[in-house]
Amino acid sequence: MDLTPIWLTLKLAGITTLLLLAIGLPIAWWLSKGRSLIKIILEAIITMPLVLPPSVLGFYLLLAFSPQHGVGKWLQHTFNIQFVFSFPGLVLASVIYSMPFMIGPIKSALQQLPASLSQASYSLGKTRWGTFVRVLLPNIKPSLLTAVVLTFAHTLGEFGVVLMIGGNIPNVTRVASIAVYDSVEQMDYHAANVYSLILFAITFIMVIGVFVFNKYQLKSPLE
Amino acid sequence: MISVDIEKKLKTYRGQQTLKIARQFPAGSITKIYGSSGSGKTTFLKIIAGFIKPEKGKITVDKITWVDTGASTFLPPQKRGIGFVFQDYALFPNMTVKEHLEYATRDNAWIERLLIIGKLETLTQHKPEHLSGGQQQRLAILRALAIKPNLLLMDEPFSAIDTEMKLELIDELGKLFNELRTTVLIVSHTPQELDVLTDQEIIIS
Numbered sequence: 220m221d222l223t224p225i226w227l228t229l230k231l232a233g234i235t236t237l238l239l240l241a242i243g244l245p246i247a248w249w250l251s252k253g254r255s256l257i258k259i260i261l262e263a264i265i266t267m268p269l270v271l272p273p274s275v276l277g278f279y280l281l282l283a284f285s286p287q288h289g290v291g292k293w294l295q296h297t298f299n300i301q302f303v304f305s306f307p308g309l310v311l312a313s314v315i316y317s318m319p320f321m322i323g324p325i326k327s328a329l330q331q332l333p334a335s336l337s338q339a340s341y342s343l344g345k346t347r348w349g350t351f352v353r354v355l356l357p358n359i360k361p362s363l364l365t366a367v368v369l370t371f372a373h374t375l376g377e378f379g380v381v382l383m384i385g386g387n388i389p390n391v392t393r394v395a396s397i398a399v400y401d402s403v404e405q406m407d408y409h410a411a412n413v414y415s416l417i418l419f420a421i422t423f424i425m426v427i428g429v430f431v432f433n434k435y436q437l438k439s440p441l442e
Numbered sequence: 443m444i445s446v447d448i449e450k451k452l453k454t455y456r457g458q459q460t461l462k463i464a465r466q467f468p469a470g471s472i473t474k475i476y477g478s479s480g481s482g483k484t485t486f487l488k489i490i491a492g493f494i495k496p497e498k499g500k501i502t503v504d505k506i507t508w509v510d511t512g513a514s515t516f517l518p519p520q521k522r523g524i525g526f527v528f529q530d531y532a533l534f535p536n537m538t539v540k541e542h543l544e545y546a547t548r549d550n551a552w553i554e555r556l557l558i559i560g561k562l563e564t565l566t567q568h569k570p571e572h573l574s575g576g577q578q579q580r581l582a583i584l585r586a587l588a589i590k591p592n593l594l595l596m597d598e599p600f601s602a603i604d605t606e607m608k609l610e611l612i613d614e615l616g617k618l619f620n621e622l623r624t625t626v627l628i629v630s631h632t633p634q635e636l637d638v639l640t641d642q643e644i645i646i647s
Contacts, residue, residue: 345520
């Protein structure tokens with residue numbers, strides 16, 4: 220039984236979650252402060268993966284990063300980086316595809332904090348960044364955890380988008396969800412069942428963990 | 443000396459109105475501000491603190507310009523050195539009583555003194571959710587005082603504190619303001635209770 224797809228999936232979900240945490244926190248913070256046309260457009264772009272069929276997103280990423288065209292050709296020639304049919308390509312696609320799951324809950328939680336919290340901190344001479352780290356972030360912990368778990372779990376279950384940009388290359392891009400599909404195609408129901416059960420168990424434990432943690436924080440994980 | 447001459451449009455349930463205030467506050471003075479609901483008392487304090495920008499006007503403090511809309515001058519709130527007591531207290535849910543004060547200052551002796559004045563010395567490890575309304579309000583006052591502000595802005599600072607504690611606290615604060623030479627502006631719905639503390643008043647209507 221080859222468990223590489225499971226390790227590959229966990230590696231992909233871990234890297235994607237860490238990258239999205241780094242990118243998503245400042246974007247969510249910026250989006251939470253006031254409204255402007257630029258913010259509305261950016262928010263719409265970030266939300267698109269929620270409503271767009273994953274294969275459509277995967278198709279455009281495949282075209283954009285193909286070594287034969289535009290950006291992909293430039294990346295290949297200049298930095299010798301190839302995103303198509305490679306693990307970095309899966310990470311890129313996952314970051315784009317899971318972005319709304321990270322940014323949505325954090326932005327919403329920051330918007331719900333009263334403005335007077337930041338103002339009180341500013342009146343004590345604290346910078347915007349200091350206020351964000353010491354006052355705002357600690358007070359949205361339940362939503363932060365929800366965002367991290369949703370992003371991780373969502374990346375575990377990606378199929379269409381990773382298949383389009385990564386294909387099905389063993390040990391490179393063959394993640395668990397693709398391995399399940401591939402095993403069924405080959406009538407290997409036992410392998411498909413093992414992959415599925417492992418994915419089911421991991422996501423179930425994570426979701427239970429969020430519910431338990433957020434219960435102690437007196438907040439529903441779905442808020 | 444604090445000199446304020448500002449204009450700000452307000453949206454109220456009665457429609458749009460303009461808040462216009464031109465006034466000077468001598469250093470070390472204590473002023474009570476009162477007026478009807480929605481008249482702009484809180485907005486006035488927030489304009490001085492730098493949380494809200496006026497449409498027109500100028501604020502100077504000891505010859506330093508904080509706001510001058512004509513010259514596009516705006517000193518950020520962090521650099522004004524003001525203490526602000528919020529109507530909703532604005533306490534940080536993640537911090538204990540002591541952490542609130544330590545967040546504002548590193549002067550431990552000053553923190554200890556403030557805790558005694560606010561009668562919170564036995565509650566230093568409590569977070570706001572485990573304090574009563576009156577205790578929360580006292581903590582909000584102590585936090586604002588922790589930075590030893592030259593200017594203290596207080597928005598309904600005694601509304602949740604019981605009468606006995608209020609009289610005691612007002613007495614203590616009076617001594618403290620005198621010692622620190624702090625200029626104080628206090629918004630109140632019951633201005634008569636501040637008579638012993640204040641030396642001038644503004645009515646915003």
